Amino acid sequence: MTHDPERPTDRVTRxxxxxxxxxxxxxxxxxxxxxxxSDVTDGGSDGSDGSSDGSDGSxDGSDGSSSDGSDxxxxxxxxxxxxxTSLLTAEGSxxxxxxxxxxxxxxxxxAPPSDGEYWGSNEESTVxxxxxxxEPDMKIADxxxxxxxxxxxxxxxxxxxxxxxxxxxxxxxxxxxxxxxxDIGNSSGPxxxxxxxxxxxxxxxVVDHVVGRDxxxxxxxxxxxxxxxxxxxxxxxxxxxxxxxxxxxxxGGPDKEIxxxxxxxxxxxxxxxxLNMLGDAEAEMDVDTRKGQNQQVRTxxxxxxxxxxxxxxAFTNDSVVPIAIDFDGxxxxxxxxxxxxxxxxxYPLNRDxxxxxxxxxxxxxxxxxxxxxxxxxxxxxxxxxxxxEGVNYIPLPTKDIEAEKAKLPDQA
Amino acid sequence: MTDKPTSVAGLQxxxxxxxxxxxRFVEETDPEGVAVVGLVLGSILLGFVGFLLTAGWTAVxxxxxxLASTYGWFRQQGLLARALTFGMTTVxxxxxxxxxxxxxVESIPAxxxxxxxxxxxxxxxxxxxxxxxWDAVTDPVRFSLLPMIHGTVLVTLIATAVAGPLGVAxxxxxxxxxxxxxxxxxxxxxxxxxGIPSIVYxxxxxxxxxxxxxxxxxxxxxxxxxxxxxMVGLMALPTVVSVAEDALTSVPDxxxxxxxxxxxxxxxxxxSITVPAAFSGVSAAVLLGVGRAIGETMAAxxxxxxxxxxxEPLYNVFYGYETLTSVIASDYGSANGIHxxxxxxxxxxxxxxxxxxxxxxxxxxxxxxRKLGGGN
Numbered sequence: 012m013t014h015d016p017e018r019p020t021d022r023v024t025r026x027x028x029x030x031x032x033x034x035x036x037x038x039x040x041x042x043x044x045x046x047x048x049s050d051v052t053d054g055g056s057d058g059s060d061g062s063s064d065g066s067d068g069s070x071d072g073s074d075g076s077s078s079d080g081s082d083x084x085x086x087x088x089x090x091x092x093x094x095x096t097s098l099l100t101a102e103g104s105x106x107x108x109x110x111x112x113x114x115x116x117x118x119x120x121x122a123p124p125s126d127g128e129y130w131g132s133n134e135e136s137t138v139x140x141x142x143x144x145x146e147p148d149m150k151i152a153d154x155x156x157x158x159x160x161x162x163x164x165x166x167x168x169x170x171x172x173x174x175x176x177x178x179x180x181x182x183x184x185x186x187x188x189x190x191x192x193x194d195i196g197n198s199s200g201p202x203x204x205x206x207x208x209x210x211x212x213x214x215x216x217v218v219d220h221v222v223g224r225d226x227x228x229x230x231x232x233x234x235x236x237x238x239x240x241x242x243x244x245x246x247x248x249x250x251x252x253x254x255x256x257x258x259x260x261x262x263g264g265p266d267k268e269i270x271x272x273x274x275x276x277x278x279x280x281x282x283x284x285x286l287n288m289l290g291d292a293e294a295e296m297d298v299d300t301r302k303g304q305n306q307q308v309r310t311x312x313x314x315x316x317x318x319x320x321x322x323x324x325a326f327t328n329d330s331v332v333p334i335a336i337d338f339d340g341x342x343x344x345x346x347x348x349x350x351x352x353x354x355x356x357x358y359p360l361n362r363d364x365x366x367x368x369x370x371x372x373x374x375x376x377x378x379x380x381x382x383x384x385x386x387x388x389x390x391x392x393x394x395x396x397x398x399x400e401g402v403n404y405i406p407l408p409t410k411d412i413e414a415e416k417a418k419l420p421d422q423a
Numbered sequence: 424m425t426d427k428p429t430s431v432a433g434l435q436x437x438x439x440x441x442x443x444x445x446x447r448f449v450e451e452t453d454p455e456g457v458a459v460v461g462l463v464l465g466s467i468l469l470g471f472v473g474f475l476l477t478a479g480w481t482a483v484x485x486x487x488x489x490l491a492s493t494y495g496w497f498r499q500q501g502l503l504a505r506a507l508t509f510g511m512t513t514v515x516x517x518x519x520x521x522x523x524x525x526x527x528v529e530s531i532p533a534x535x536x537x538x539x540x541x542x543x544x545x546x547x548x549x550x551x552x553x554x555x556x557w558d559a560v561t562d563p564v565r566f567s568l569l570p571m572i573h574g575t576v577l578v579t580l581i582a583t584a585v586a587g588p589l590g591v592a593x594x595x596x597x598x599x600x601x602x603x604x605x606x607x608x609x610x611x612x613x614x615x616x617x618g619i620p621s622i623v624y625x626x627x628x629x630x631x632x633x634x635x636x637x638x639x640x641x642x643x644x645x646x647x648x649x650x651x652x653x654m655v656g657l658m659a660l661p662t663v664v665s666v667a668e669d670a671l672t673s674v675p676d677x678x679x680x681x682x683x684x685x686x687x688x689x690x691x692x693x694x695s696i697t698v699p700a701a702f703s704g705v706s707a708a709v710l711l712g713v714g715r716a717i718g719e720t721m722a723a724x725x726x727x728x729x730x731x732x733x734x735e736p737l738y739n740v741f742y743g744y745e746t747l748t749s750v751i752a753s754d755y756g757s758a759n760g761i762h763x764x765x766x767x768x769x770x771x772x773x774x775x776x777x778x779x780x781x782x783x784x785x786x787x788x789x790x791x792x793r794k795l796g797g798g799n
Contacts, residue, residue, distance in 0.1 A: 180756030207760055268643045275729070276559045278757035285560070295561045299644055300728035303753055307725075314634045315644060 095172075096161065099381045102177035103184020103197030104279055105304055106225055106323045107364045109402040111197050114388060115174040117397070121152040121167055140392030159384040160423035172381055180303070181205050181279030188367050189216060194382055196367040199225060199323075200279030204292060218377030218418055220366045222389040223399035223407060226353040227284060227321050227360040228333035228345055234316040236332040240264040244337040245359070249289055251319060254297030259317065272308055272320035273298035283362045284321055321360070324353070325403040336360075354405050361405065376420055383419040390415050459495035460506040463488050467510045471517070523774070530771045533764035537566055551768070557731035559754075559762040566765035568772060570731040574648060574746040575717060575773075581652025581740065582659055582716035587709050589656075590663025594708070597664070598671040599693055610668065617661035625722035628654045633726055646728045646743030654726065655719045659712035666711055670704020671697060703791030710784035714777055720748040729753040747773050 101111050117129055124131030130151040132141050147154045152170030153163035161171040179187075181198040185205045188196025196217075198205055203213050213219070229248060231240060240263060243251075250256035251269055260266045273296060274281040281301075286292040302308045305326040312318040313330040320331075327333050333345035333353065343351045343358045353360070366386055370377040378386070388394045395406035407415070437457070466484035473481030495503040534548035541549065552572075556565040593613070597606050632654065633645030640647075674697050682692040698705070727743045731750060734742030745753075747769045758766055 182757050182759055186759070205759070270644050273730075275753060275757045277754075277759070277762060281560070281757070293561050295558075298730060300646065301730055301753070303729075303756060310629075311644075314630075315637065317643070 095379070095381060097172065097381075099172055099174045099195070099385055100177070100193040101174070101184075101195035101197055101366070102179055102187050102193045103195075104181040104199040104364075105178055106181075106199035106280065106325075107184075107197035107222075107366070108176065108178050109325055110223055110364065110389065110398050110404060111195075111366065112176045112178075113402060114385070114394070114398045115176045118152045118155075118170055118174045118385065118388070119168070121150045121164070121170045123150050123167065124148055138393060139396035140394075143392040155388045156384045158387060158422045159380040159420070161380070161384065174385055180275075182277070185367060188369050191369055191371065194368065194379075195385070196365075196369075198279055198365045198367060199362065200282045201363075201365065202367055204282045204286075205279060215370065217367045217369055220368065220378075220386050220418060221363040221407065221411065221415055222366055222386065223364045223395070224361050224405035225364050226324050226358055226405055227280070227287075227362065228324055228327060228353050229319065229321050229336060229360075230312060230327055230331045230333050231320075232312055232316050232318045233330045233332055235259060235264055235267075235319070236334065238265045240334065242335040242337055242342060245288065245339070248336065252289065252296055252298065253294075267317040270300070270315050270318040271298045272311055272318055273301045274308070274321075275301055275303040278303065280322070284360070287359050287362070288321075323404075327403075364404065378419055380420065387416070387419055387422075390419075456495075456499040456502050459491055459499055460502055462491040463495060463503065464506055464510050466491065467514065471514055475521075526767055526770050526774060530764055530767035533566060533761055533768040536761050536764075548768070555733050557750075559758065559765075564761070566761065566768070567731075568747070568765075568769060570733050571745050571747045571750050571769060572772065573733050573737065574727070574744055575748070575776075577648040577740055578652045578655055578719075578723060578746055579713060579716045581649060582656035582719075583709065583713050585653050585656025586659040586663050586712045586716070590660050590708065590712060591667055591705055593660075593664045594667035594671055594705070595693065595698070598668050599689070599697060610665075613661050613664045617665065619658075620721075621658055621719060622721040622725070624654050624658050625725040628722055628726040640741060642741060644728060646726055647741045648743050649740040651723050651726045651743055651746075652716075652740070654722050655716045658719060658722065659715040662715055663708045663712040666708035667701075667705045670701040670708065673704070674700045703788045706787050706791075707784050710780060710787075714780050717776060717780070718748060718773065720752050724749040724752040 101115070103111075120129065122130040124147065125133055127133035127136045127138070130138055132138065132146065144154075149157065149163060150165065150167070153165060156171040157163050164171055176197075177193070181200050182205045184193070184196040185198050185202045186196075187193045189206070196202075201213075202208060202217060202219065203210060208216075229243065238259075240259065243262060247256065247262050251262075251271060252273070256262060257269055258266065259269055274284065282292055285294045285296065289296070300311065302311055305322045308320050308322045309326050309328065309331050312320050313328075322331075324333070335342050335344040336353070336358075337343075338359055341351050343349075343353050343355065345353050352358070355361070366389075368374075368378045368382045368386075373379070389398055390407075390412050395412070399406045466488040469484035470481055470488060473484060492503060492507060531547075534551075537550040538545045538547040539549040539553060540546070551566060551568045554565065555567050555569045556563070557567050557570055558565055597609055597613075601609065628650065632650050635645070636642060636647055636650055637645030678696055678700060679692050682696045683689075687695070723746045727745055727749050729745060729749060731745040732742075734744065750769055751766045754762065754766055
C-alpha cells in the first residue's frame with residue numbers, strides 16, 4: 012500500500028533517464044562521427060591531425076571533405092604538413108622478417124651520415140652503395156622519407172615516422188594487409204597461393220613489391236654430409252619427399268633411415284617447395300615431421316643424424332649443411348664462387364620475397380607515401396646489399412629493381 | 424505481457440529498498456539513485472554493443488559509466504554495488520556465450536565440407552570419422568579428425584596412468600603418513616610445481632627427451648606419444664596431488680578415530696575409511712588432471728611430429744604424430760579457408776570432450792555426496 016504512491020514517480024524518472032541517456036549517447040555519437048570524418052576506426056588519429064590542421068586553414072573543417080584529403084594536400088606546395096606520419100606497420104613471414112626488421116631497425120635509429128657503419132661514410136668505413144645514393148647529407152630515414160616529401164626531423168632516433176615490424180606467418184601477413192590491420196604484409200609465397208586468390212583479384216586488391224630472393228637450399232644433418240652425400244639430383248629429392256626413397260643407402264649414403272622434415276602444411280615455404288621441387292603446388296608429400304619455423308627445422312635436423320629438410324638460407328649453420336642439387340645436369344652449388352650456385356635466380360628453388368600493400372580508396376595506386384619511402388629503401392644498391400645480401404638472401408638484378416621502383420609513386 | 428510481471432516485481436523490490444532508505448536519506452535522493460544506476464547500466468550496455476561492433480565511440484559510454492559510478496559510489500554505494508556486480512556478471516556470461524557460439528559457427532563450413540550421404544541423408548561431419556586422411560593441400564583434400572582424436576586419447580591415457588597413481592599415492596602420503604614437518608614442506612613445494620609453464624616442459628621434452636628417445640629406442644626422430652604422455656602426466660601431477668590431498672584431509676577425524684578405536688591398523692583405516700570417504704574428491708582430482716592432459720597444447724606441439732597420421736598398430740605408443748590441440752597450434756598460422764574451419768572443428772571436439780568430462784566429474788561428486796551422506 013505504501014508502495015503505490017511512489018511507483019508512478021519512479022517510472023517517470025526511469026523514462027526520463029532513458030530519454031536523457033539516449034540523448035547523451037546520440038550526442039556522443041554525433042560528436043565522434045563529426046570529428047573523425049567518415050572513417051570510424053581511424054577516428055582517433057585522424058581527429059588529432061585534423062585539429063592541428065584547423066589552425067592553418069579552416070576550410071578543412073567547415074565543409075568536411077573527407078575525400079582523399081592527404082592526396083590533394085600532397086599535390087600542393089605545403090606537402091609535408093598534411094602527410095600522414097602515423098606508425099607504419101608491417102607483419103608476416105619469418106622468412107621476410109630479417110630483411111624487413113633490419114630495415115626497420117636502421118630506419119628507426121635514423122643514423123647520421125657521419126656514422127659510417129650503418130649509414131654514410133667516415134674515415135673508417137663507408138656503407139655499400141653510398142656513392143650510388145649521391146652521398147646525401149641527411150640522416151638515413153630523413154633521406155629516404157624526404158624522397159617522398161616528408162619533412163626531415165634531423166634528430167637521431169627520431170625518424171619522420173616510425174616503422175614497426177611484426178613476426179607471424181606468410182598467410183597471416185597477407186590476411187592482415189588485406190584486412191588493413193597493417194600497412195605492409197610480408198610473405199614468402201605469392202598472395203595468390205597464400206589466400207587462394209586469382210591473379211586478377213590479387214592485382215585489384217594489392218600491389219606486390221618484391222624486395223629480394225630467397226634460395227631454399229636443401230639441407231642435411233652433418234653426419235650425412237660427412238659420409239659423402241653432398242649432392243642430390245632433383246629426382247632423388249622428389250623420391251625422398253614422396254616416400255619412394257626411405258634409406259640413405261639408396262642415394263649413396265650410410266645404411267640409415269631418412270628422417271624427412273617438411274614445413275607447416277600450406278605455409279609459404281611448403282607451397283613453394285611443392286611447386287618448385289615436386290612440380291605442383293598441390294603435389295602429394297610423405298614426410299615424417301612438419302615444423303612451422305626455420306629455427307625449429309634447424310634444431311630438429313641438428314638433433315637427428317639422418318635428417319633432410321629445406322629452409323631459408325639465412326638459417327643454415329655448421330650442423331645443418333646445405334647440399335648441391337643436380338637439376339638435369341646443371342649442378343647448383345651452395346657456394347657463392349661456383350659457376351652455378353644456389354644464389355642464382357635460375358636456381359629452381361629460388362622464390363621471390365614479397366611486401367604487399369593494399370589498394371584502398373585513399374591510395375588507388377596501392378602504395379602510400381610512407382610505404383613507398385620505406386620500401387624504396389630496399390630497392391637501392393645500399394638496401395639490397397645491407398638488408399638482403401646482409402642477411403644471406405639473394406639481391407635482385409638491376410632490371411628487377413627498376414621494375415619494382417616503377418610500382419612506387421613518383422618521388423617528390 | 425511477459426515482461427511486465429518481472430519489471431513490476433523489480434520495481435517493487437526497488438521501491439521496497441527505497442522505503443527502507445527513506446528514513447536516512449532526504450526524499451530527492453531517490454530519483455537520483457535510480458538515475459545513476461540506470462545511467463551506469465545503460466552506458467555499460469551501450470559500451471558492450473559498441474565493443475561488439477568494434478565502433479570508435481565505444482570509449483564514450485564506458486567513460487560515462489565510469490564517471491557515473493564514481494559519482495554514485497559516494498552517493499549510492501550499496502545500490503550501485505548491486506547494479507555493478509550484476510552488470511559485470513552479465514557481460515562475462517554473454518562474452519563466454521559469444522565465444523562458444525563463435526567457435527561453433529566457424530566450424531560449420533568444415534563439417535559441411537566433410538558431409539557424407541548415408542541412406543540418402545547427408546550427415547555433416549561424418550567423413551571426419553569414417554576415414555583417416557588429413558591433407559589440406561593435395562587432392563583429395565580431407566580433414567579427418569581421427570588421427571588427432573587417436574593421439575589425444577593415447578596421450579591422455581598415458582598421462583592419466585602417470586598422474587593418477589602417483590598423484591593419489593603422494594596425496595595419501597602427505598595427508599596420512601608424513602610427519603607434520605614433511606607435510607608443511609612438501610605441500611607448498613608440490614603446489615609451486617603447478618606454476619611451471621607448460622612450454623618449459625615442452626622445451627625439456629624437445630631438447631632432451633626426444634633426442635634421447637630417438638637414440639635409446641632406435642626411432643626415426645624422437646617424437647613418441649609415450650613421452651609426451653609422461654610429460655603431460657608430470658604436468659598434471661601437482662593438480663592431482665593438491666586436490667586429492669585436500670579431499671583426504673577433509674575426511675572428519677571422528678571417522679578415522681572410530682576405525683582406530685575398533686582396532687584397525689593405520690593402513691586398514693586408510694583403505695577402508697579415509698579413501699572411500701574421500702573418493703568423490705579424489706576422483707574429481709584425477710578428472711581435473713585428465714582435463715589438463717586433454718587441453719595441454721604447448722608440450723604436445725613442440726614434441727610431436729605435427730603430421731596427422733595413425734600409427735599401426737593402434738596401441739603402439741612409440742609413434743608421435745598429432746593431437747587435437749597440437750594441430751591447432753601448429754597449423755593456425757598457415758591455414759585458410761576450409762583448413763582454418765577444420766581447426767575450429769577440432770576445437771569443437773575438444774570443447775565437447777572437456778565439457779562432458781567436467782559434467783561427469785560433477786555428477787560423480789553429487790552421487791558420492793548423496794551416497795555417503797545417506798550412509799552417515
